[in-house]
Amino acid sequence: MKKPLKGVSYAKWGYIFSIPFILIFLIFSLYPTIYTAVLGFTDCVGLNNSEWHFLDEPFANFDSVIHNKSFTTSLRNTVVIWMMNFIPQITIALLLTAWFTSHHNEIKGKGFFKVVFYMPNIITAASVAILFNALFSYPVGPVNDLLVSWGIRDESYNFFVNGFASKCIVAFIQFLTWYGNTMIVLISGVLGISPDIYEAAEIDGANGIQTFFKITIPNLKTVLLYTLITSLVGGLNMYDIPKLFLNGGPDNATLTTSVFIYNQAFSGSYLFNRAAAASMIMFAIIAVCSAVLFYVMRDKDEAKLQKEMRRAKHDAKIKGGMR
Amino acid sequence: MAAVANKKASSVIFKATAYIFCILLTVISLLPFVIMIINATRSTTQIQQHAISFVPSTFLKSNFDVLTGKSFDPFKGFLNSLIISTFSTICTVYFSTMTAYALTAYSWKLKKPFFTLIMCILMIPAQVTSIGFYQFMYKIGMTNNFLALILPAIASPTTVFFMRQYMIPSLPMEILQSARIDGAGEFRIFNQIVLPMMKPAMATQAIFAFVTSWNSLFLPQILLIDNDKHTLPIMVSQLNGDIYRTEFGAIYLGLLLTVLPVLVIYFLLSKHIIAGVALGGVKG
Numbered sequence: 001m002k003k004p005l006k007g008v009s010y011a012k013w014g015y016i017f018s019i020p021f022i023l024i025f026l027i028f029s030l031y032p033t034i035y036t037a038v039l040g041f042t043d044c045v046g047l048n049n050s051e052w053h054f055l056d057e058p059f060a061n062f063d064s065v066i067h068n069k070s071f072t073t074s075l076r077n078t079v080v081i082w083m084m085n086f087i088p089q090i091t092i093a094l095l096l097t098a099w100f101t102s103h104h105n106e107i108k109g110k111g112f113f114k115v116v117f118y119m120p121n122i123i124t125a126a127s128v129a130i131l132f133n134a135l136f137s138y139p140v141g142p143v144n145d146l147l148v149s150w151g152i153r154d155e156s157y158n159f160f161v162n163g164f165a166s167k168c169i170v171a172f173i174q175f176l177t178w179y180g181n182t183m184i185v186l187i188s189g190v191l192g193i194s195p196d197i198y199e200a201a202e203i204d205g206a207n208g209i210q211t212f213f214k215i216t217i218p219n220l221k222t223v224l225l226y227t228l229i230t231s232l233v234g235g236l237n238m239y240d241i242p243k244l245f246l247n248g249g250p251d252n253a254t255l256t257t258s259v260f261i262y263n264q265a266f267s268g269s270y271l272f273n274r275a276a277a278a279s280m281i282m283f284a285i286i287a288v289c290s291a292v293l294f295y296v297m298r299d300k301d302e303a304k305l306q307k308e309m310r311r312a313k314h315d316a317k318i319k320g321g322m323r
Numbered sequence: 324m325a326a327v328a329n330k331k332a333s334s335v336i337f338k339a340t341a342y343i344f345c346i347l348l349t350v351i352s353l354l355p356f357v358i359m360i361i362n363a364t365r366s367t368t369q370i371q372q373h374a375i376s377f378v379p380s381t382f383l384k385s386n387f388d389v390l391t392g393k394s395f396d397p398f399k400g401f402l403n404s405l406i407i408s409t410f411s412t413i414c415t416v417y418f419s420t421m422t423a424y425a426l427t428a429y430s431w432k433l434k435k436p437f438f439t440l441i442m443c444i445l446m447i448p449a450q451v452t453s454i455g456f457y458q459f460m461y462k463i464g465m466t467n468n469f470l471a472l473i474l475p476a477i478a479s480p481t482t483v484f485f486m487r488q489y490m491i492p493s494l495p496m497e498i499l500q501s502a503r504i505d506g507a508g509e510f511r512i513f514n515q516i517v518l519p520m521m522k523p524a525m526a527t528q529a530i531f532a533f534v535t536s537w538n539s540l541f542l543p544q545i546l547l548i549d550n551d552k553h554t555l556p557i558m559v560s561q562l563n564g565d566i567y568r569t570e571f572g573a574i575y576l577g578l579l580l581t582v583l584p585v586l587v588i589y590f591l592l593s594k595h596i597i598a599g600v601a602l603g604g605v606k607g
Contacts, residue, residue: 002574003400010428010429010509011429011430011432012431013425013428013429013432013509014425014426014428014429014430014431014434015425015431015433016425016509017421017422017425017429017509017513018423018425018426018437020418020421020422020477020478021418021419021421021422021477021478021483022437022478024418024474024475024478025444025478028456028474028478029452029475031459031523032452032453032455032456032459033447033451033452033455033461034455035454035455035456035458036451036452036453036454036455036456037455038455039454039455039458041501044458048461049463052479065385066597092348095344096345096348099341099345104334105334105337105338105341107338107341107342107345109345113345113348113349114597115593115597116348116349116352116353117348117352117594118597118600119352119356119593119594120352120356121438122355122534122538122585122588122589122596123538123582123585123586124537124555124556124559124581124582124585125538125539125540126538126540126556126559126560126581127556127559127582128355128557129583130560130562130563130574130578131355131356131359131578132355133563134571134574134575134578135355135358137571140370140371140374141374142358142362142374142375144374145373145375146375159548176351176352176355180352181600184597184600184601185600185601187601188602189603190598197343197454214360229446230446232370233446233448237448237450237451239450239540239541240540240541240556243560244539244540244559244560244563258450260540261451261453261454262451262541262545265454265457265545266545269453270460272454275454276454276455278604279450279451279452279453279454282450282451283447283451283452285429286446286448286451287447289446290443290445290446290447293446311368
């Protein structure tokens with residue numbers, strides 16, 4: 001931190017420059033959040049409804065959402081699809097990170113591979129979902145074409161009626177769009193580790209695998225946790241891909257919580273109160289995840305400094321006691 | 324001698340494995356998009372006979388006619404997406420830099436609580452507050468209004484966070500002080516001294532803000548109901564509907580048109596984009 005200027009006080013400018021952010025945050029973020037929370041306790045149903053009332057039983061909406069089979073299915077789907085995507089994603093990203101940062105074996109074309117692996121992440125998710133719908137289409141589609149012409153199957157397979165296959169495809173799309181991103185974050189984490197440690201390991205005769213597990217992974221803990229939590233929150237909000245790939249089907253197999261909320265509110269019955277209650281449940285889950293991340297990412301140096309101060313005080317006390 | 328040869332052999336095996344794996348991933352990552360580009364030029368009949376081909380055909384024009392013949396207006400969608408993305412990018416970058424400046428250059432009583440607040444709202448996604456947001460916008464008559472998507476961009480906690488991270492080590496207080504001695508006002512210092520110094524970070528954040536806004540579907544989909552307000556991702560979502568059910572050529576072309584701007588941006592700026600991701604794991 002820089003030292004504040006002495007003399008004239010410029011403190012008010014700190015407030016002035018923060019006004020646009022605070023104003024817009026209050027109007028477009030905080031107010032809608034509170035509004036959503038309030039709607040969760042009302043009978044606000046139907047389009048253009050401005051005359052809603054609070055329910056006699058305040059938690060009726062929450063109760064009916066929690067006991068709604070579709071909602072519990074969507075929660076389970078969200079977690080299952082997220083895990084099916086995250087486990088291969090982090091494994092492959094770690095493997096690529098180990099290869100691309102290896103000191104023993106320099107891999108050529110790293111720049112090219114990074115550009116290619118990251119590319120799916122930047123392409124409109126909505127388009128990717130529709131593209132995969134076209135690729136896996138039945139009875140004729142590129143994937144079925146390959147399966148038949150390579151002799152893996154005798155005839156086309158309809159992926160879209162099989163819930164598990166559909167889940168796998170959604171997880172695969174999610175994997176494809178995020179593994180490059182995760183890899184780049186992890187590589188930058190590894191490059192942030194002091195080269196002295198690696199040098200020392202090399203002098204001690206550690207091989208590539210030992211270096212990776214004994215030095216890289218432990219030093220990457222914070223970055224890994226960051227990746228885990230951002231991915232978890234992102235996964236909980238998965239909307240574009242499951243919505244456009246099969247609109248949650250077949251038989252709710254790819255229904256995620258975000259798609260559930262959208263469908264409750266905007267398709268058919270306009271159950272804004274139920275959607276708001278479901279949103280608040282999601283909000284609580286995400287808040288817990290963020291709290292963990294916040295704790296992990298807090299200002300490390302400051303925490304360390306405070307710890308040292310405490311220890312110094314403690315030491316002084318002991319010394320004082322000895323005297 | 325034997326040990327050296329052994330080491331060399333294992334190194335060759337290691338490299339072979341790594342390269343094969345990377346090439347495999349390259350194929351998996353690129354193939355869907357290659358198929359999309361090639362099939363955009365092929366007729367629906369050709370696609371139905373052989374869905375995969377690496378030879379472009381000559382039906383681009385007729386696919387385009389089929390596509391635009393049925394309510395799909397890529398130019399309108401392009402224009403709408405461009406307006407929203409451009410203005411929200413300007414808002415995000417300018418005001419986030421300003422907020423980061425307030426958090427870096429001045430010491431004020433509520434600075435710490437304010438930063439804590441930004442950290443707390445960093446992870447809250449638009450989806451969970453969308454119901455209240457929609458109802459609020461509906462009440463004040465701002466559905467079908469681009470401002471409902473542009474103005475919220477002014478308060479972008481992720482961008483503020485990264486601008487602050489960049490600013491703390493790279494903003495020399497001495498320059499600000501000498502500008503003050505020369506009689507420059509605080510707003511002038513920010514606009515004429517601080518902004519130019521922050522250009523590299525602002526450019527990176529601008530790319531991400533633009534792409535995120537360009538790709539976003541959820542909020543535009545619930546707010547923009549009129550057909551001629553639709554953005555490209557909303558139009559894409561209609562390609563799955565009944566009107567294009569069997570027109571595969573047109574669907575591939577529609578997809579290609581929607582991702583083309585992003586692909587162009589990516590291949591022009593991939594170096595900066597990857598450096599930006601490395602800087603702090605921006606999740607779009």
